[in-house]
Amino acid sequence: MLRIVLLVVVVILAVLVFRLTSRSAPPAEGSLAPDFALPSQEGTPVSLKDYRGKWVVLYFYPRDLTPGCTREAHSFQVDQAKYAERSAVVLGVSVDSVDSHRQFCAKEGLNFKLLADTRGKVSHAYGSLTNFGVLKLADRHTFLIDPGGRIARVYTSVDPVKHSEEVLGELDVLEKAAAKE
Numbered sequence: 001m002l003r004i005v006l007l008v009v010v011v012i013l014a015v016l017v018f019r020l021t022s023r024s025a026p027p028a029e030g031s032l033a034p035d036f037a038l039p040s041q042e043g044t045p046v047s048l049k050d051y052r053g054k055w056v057v058l059y060f061y062p063r064d065l066t067p068g069c070t071r072e073a074h075s076f077q078v079d080q081a082k083y084a085e086r087s088a089v090v091l092g093v094s095v096d097s098v099d100s101h102r103q104f105c106a107k108e109g110l111n112f113k114l115l116a117d118t119r120g121k122v123s124h125a126y127g128s129l130t131n132f133g134v135l136k137l138a139d140r141h142t143f144l145i146d147p148g149g150r151i152a153r154v155y156t157s158v159d160p161v162k163h164s165e166e167v168l169g170e171l172d173v174l175e176k177a178a179a180k181e
Contacts, residue, residue, distance in 0.1 A: 024125070041098060046115055073110055080112060101116055152174055
């Protein structure tokens with residue numbers, strides 16, 4: 001009996017390891033950002049191409065109403081005027097539902113778009129999906145997309161408290177470099 005239990009545990013662990021290691025790689029800096037259309041917290045579809053001509057901060061996060069995700073969202077919310085000054089928009093993506101996003105925005109006073117990737121396809125396209133089989137979560141990744149639709153910067157290691165400030169600093173660097181060209 002013990003052998004059967006151990007065999008089942010080993011098989012389950014092997015499946016989990018396979019799923020975690022079989023994720024797609026994030027798109028490379030300089031490549032075209034994968035386009036998408038996802039519903040926002042208002043239920044209206046949002047497409048990346050709607051923002052052509054603007055900088056897009058596309059950030060993926062694990063779950064609504066969790067401590068780290070709430071801190072990160074608050075930082076982006078506080079900095080909304082700074083993003084507007086730089087002709088940039090912030091779009092958050094998780095595998096949570098439209099209703100969950102609506103509740104998150106209402107409770108936390110968020111006024112930027114949160115997109116519901118309930119099937120995980122966009123998160124997967126951006127190499128930002130952890131799939132445990134029955135449980136899927138978006139990884140905490142951010143993609144800074146230039147006005148032409150190309151990925152200018154990829155962040156795969158994110159501190160939710162300092163991240164918005166980090167992205168704003170990078171936007172300034174990229175805008176200065178573009179002005180010199």
